[in-house]
Each structure stands twice: as C-alpha cells, then as structure tokens.
Amino acid sequence: MNDLSALAGRLQVEVLLRDGRIEAVETRLQRPLVQISRLLVGQAPEQALARLPLLFALCAGAQQVAAVRALEQAAGWQPMAEVEGGRTRLSELELLRESLLRLVRDWQLPLPAERLKSLLGLCQRGIALLQPLCAMGAAPLASDGRLADILGELAECWSTLVLPSPDDWLQPRLQRWREVALGGSLPAVFEPADIPPLLERLRAGESEASIAGEPRITGPAAFADGGAPAAMQIAQRVAALLRRAEQAAIGQPVRPPVAEDLLAEEGVGLAQTARGWLLHRVRLSAGRVAVWQFLAPTDWNFHADGLLRRQLLGVQVAEEECEALLRELILSADPCVAFEVRIAHA
Known part of the structure; x- marks a missing residue:
C-alpha cells in the first residue's frame, strides 16, 4: 500500500x-x-509522530497530542506545563472545528455561512500556531500575542452567536421518533478510573474496547437519558455536541487525566475529540516503538454488545421507518468511519 x-x-x-x-x-x-x-512499530518516536497525520483523516491533531503524551511518558520526559496546556488547546480547537462541521452538515445547525467560515478559519489559525507543540520535548511557544489574539477573537465570535435551542431546529426532523421507545439501559460512561483495568487487558494483547467485559460510551453519546424516547435521546446528544463546542470556543478546556503505575518504558496518552476520549498506549525498547495500541471513541460507542444493540433490541418500529431511525441513532453517536445499515426481514 503506497497511500497511507x-x-x-x-x-x-x-x-x-x-x-x-x-x-x-x-x-x-x-x-x-x-x-x-505495524506501520509504527520499529520507528523512532519522531518518525512515528511524523507518520500519524498520514494515517488519520479525522482528529489528526488529537491523535498527535495523545501520541506525543504517550511517547514522552514512555521516554521519561516531563513536558512543561505551558506545553501541555498548548496541546490541550490544540485538541480543543480541533474539537470545535469538527463539531461545527458535524452540526452543520449532519444536523443542519442554522449557523450563517459567513460566521461558520470565520469560526473555522480561527480554529485553523490557532491549530497551525500550536502544531510545533506536538513534537517530542517541545519548548513553549514564543509569547508574541498571536495565539491570544486568535483565542480572544474566537471567544468573541462565539459569544455574539444567536442560535435557537436544538429542540427548535431539530423538532421537525425528529418528530417521527417522538413515540419510539428505545430499550435497555445505556452502557456506563468511560471514566479515568477505568484506565488501570483497561491497561491490564491492553498489556495482555487484548484490544477490545471494554472494561471487565462490559462496553462503555464516551462523548455526546453519553449525554442522553436512557429511558427517554428516541427523538429526545437524539436531541440530547446533538445538544451535548453543541455545548461541548461552546466550551471549547470560550476557553474552558478539559484537561486529560494522567495514567499512573506504568511499566518501564510504557506510556499512555489521552486527548479529547468531538466524539469523546482517545487513548494511545506505547512501549519503547532501545529507543524505538515496540508496541503501539489505540482506542478511539468509535471503538467504545460501537462495541458489538454496546450502545446500539442494547437500545435497539426489542424496539417496535414501522418497517418503512426502521432504516431512517438507525441512521439517526448512528449519526447521534458520531462514528469516525463510513457506515451502512442493513435491514433483514424475518
């Protein structure tokens, strides 16, 4: 394969x-x-970091942030607080950019085109300025005021937005699901306290996104009332995506937890994405990557015995409405890959 x-x-x-x-x-x-x-094993840390943007079309910044955190931890490098803060800001700007694109494209958020263009442009400028912090052992950025100006303009641009509530703009689209009762309780939310038992499984070579055999959810998928009708749950997830975008725009970053009690030359890095928590685990040997493992939000939210199976099993829905309902539920959990839906009739 010559096109990574x-x-x-x-x-x-x-x-x-x-x-x-x-x-x-x-x-x-x-x-x-x-x-x-396999493409990363055997590489020097700097070489592996350079490859990551070629391997991930979505959340490339968050992938780099999680990766450099894991590699530095494995190498015994303690980054400066200013560097870590800048990395978190980078992932937040990317989260905002991807959330806005999702909200406008998939959910028809009534955001004026010029305002969307301004917000996306500010995100891109900020990400470009922060990109050097994704290098191993990066030094803090020069204090020239450019980043502060971008973040200030971004917060001001967002604060002057006047948007209707998600219920208002989503109501016509979701009206048909107001009486559809979803089944089962939602899986538990992935929490930092889940990292130690998860690490034991990753060290054993198991890569399934589960804790003690149980699936988890993360990101907007976790912000819904499991007992509510389908229309309400979908609206709650979209509203959570919008709230999280606002949090990133006005400068309230969510700092990731730091994994502890690691093995020698082992590192774990986390970063927030529009879809939830992203995790990288690496092991180094003689200065090269010996092991690299990933767990992305999509791995958690679309576990075989996870969110969709638990909510859909036993649901009553008209045959002509089933495929559309599935698509809306999948979109509301926001997979990072293309998807297809199939209906088999007994």
Missing part, C-alpha cells in the same frame, strides 16, 4: 425485523488498527 491515507475503517449495522419489532442487532466495526500499529 487509504487506510480506513467501516461500520456495518444489521438488524432483524419481524412484524415491526427488532429481534436482533449486529454491529460490525472494521478498523485497521493492527495494520496501523
């Missing part, structure tokens, strides 16, 4: 429908994480 960017995943969701009732749900997430890991 061609590495991509795919999500397939198939349900068995009998007399308007969903009797089976199969979620198949195909992600070439093993192949990507």
Whole structure:
C-alpha cells in the first residue's frame, strides 16, 4: 500500500425485523488498527509522530497530542506545563472545528455561512500556531500575542452567536421518533478510573474496547437519558455536541487525566475529540516503538454488545421507518468511519 491515507475503517449495522419489532442487532466495526500499529512499530518516536497525520483523516491533531503524551511518558520526559496546556488547546480547537462541521452538515445547525467560515478559519489559525507543540520535548511557544489574539477573537465570535435551542431546529426532523421507545439501559460512561483495568487487558494483547467485559460510551453519546424516547435521546446528544463546542470556543478546556503505575518504558496518552476520549498506549525498547495500541471513541460507542444493540433490541418500529431511525441513532453517536445499515426481514 503506497497511500497511507487509504487506510480506513467501516461500520456495518444489521438488524432483524419481524412484524415491526427488532429481534436482533449486529454491529460490525472494521478498523485497521493492527495494520496501523505495524506501520509504527520499529520507528523512532519522531518518525512515528511524523507518520500519524498520514494515517488519520479525522482528529489528526488529537491523535498527535495523545501520541506525543504517550511517547514522552514512555521516554521519561516531563513536558512543561505551558506545553501541555498548548496541546490541550490544540485538541480543543480541533474539537470545535469538527463539531461545527458535524452540526452543520449532519444536523443542519442554522449557523450563517459567513460566521461558520470565520469560526473555522480561527480554529485553523490557532491549530497551525500550536502544531510545533506536538513534537517530542517541545519548548513553549514564543509569547508574541498571536495565539491570544486568535483565542480572544474566537471567544468573541462565539459569544455574539444567536442560535435557537436544538429542540427548535431539530423538532421537525425528529418528530417521527417522538413515540419510539428505545430499550435497555445505556452502557456506563468511560471514566479515568477505568484506565488501570483497561491497561491490564491492553498489556495482555487484548484490544477490545471494554472494561471487565462490559462496553462503555464516551462523548455526546453519553449525554442522553436512557429511558427517554428516541427523538429526545437524539436531541440530547446533538445538544451535548453543541455545548461541548461552546466550551471549547470560550476557553474552558478539559484537561486529560494522567495514567499512573506504568511499566518501564510504557506510556499512555489521552486527548479529547468531538466524539469523546482517545487513548494511545506505547512501549519503547532501545529507543524505538515496540508496541503501539489505540482506542478511539468509535471503538467504545460501537462495541458489538454496546450502545446500539442494547437500545435497539426489542424496539417496535414501522418497517418503512426502521432504516431512517438507525441512521439517526448512528449519526447521534458520531462514528469516525463510513457506515451502512442493513435491514433483514424475518
């Protein structure tokens, strides 16, 4: 393969429908994480970091931030607080950019085109200024005021936005799902306290996104009332995406936890994305990458026994509405890969 960017995943969701009732749900997430890991193993840390943007089309900045945190921890390097703060800001700007694109494209957020262009442009300028901090052992940026000006303009641009509530602009689209009751309780939310038991499994070579055999959820997918009708849950997730974008725009970054009690030459890095927590784990040997593992929000939110299966199993829905409902639920959990839906009729 000579085009590293061609590495991509795919999500397939198939349900068995009998007399308007969903009797089976199969979620198949195909992600070439093993192949990507092989491209990084054996590389010097700097070489591996240079490859990452070629391997991930989405959340490339967050991938670099999580990766450099893991590599520096494995190498025993303690970054300066200003550097870590700048890395968090980079991932927040990327989160804002990708959230806005999702909200406008997938959910028709009524954001004027010129305002969207301004916000995206400010995000891009800030990301470009912060990019040098993704290097191993990076030094703090020069205090020339450019970043402060961009962040101030971004916060002001956002503060003058006048947007309707998600209920208002989503109501016509979601009206048809107001009476559809979803089944099952939501999986637990992925929390920093889950990292130690997760590390034990990763060290053993297991890469499934679960804790003690149980799936988790992260990002906007976690912000819904599991007992609410489908329309309300979808609206709650979209509203959470918008709230998180606002938090990033006005300068309230979410600092990631730091993994502790690690093995020699082991590092774990986390970063926030528009979809939730991203985790990288690395092991170094003789100054080169010996092990590299990834867990992205999509791995958590689309676990085979996770969110979709638990909510859809047993749901009553008209045959002509089933595929549309599945697509809306999948979009509200925001996979980072292309997806397709299949309906099998019993």
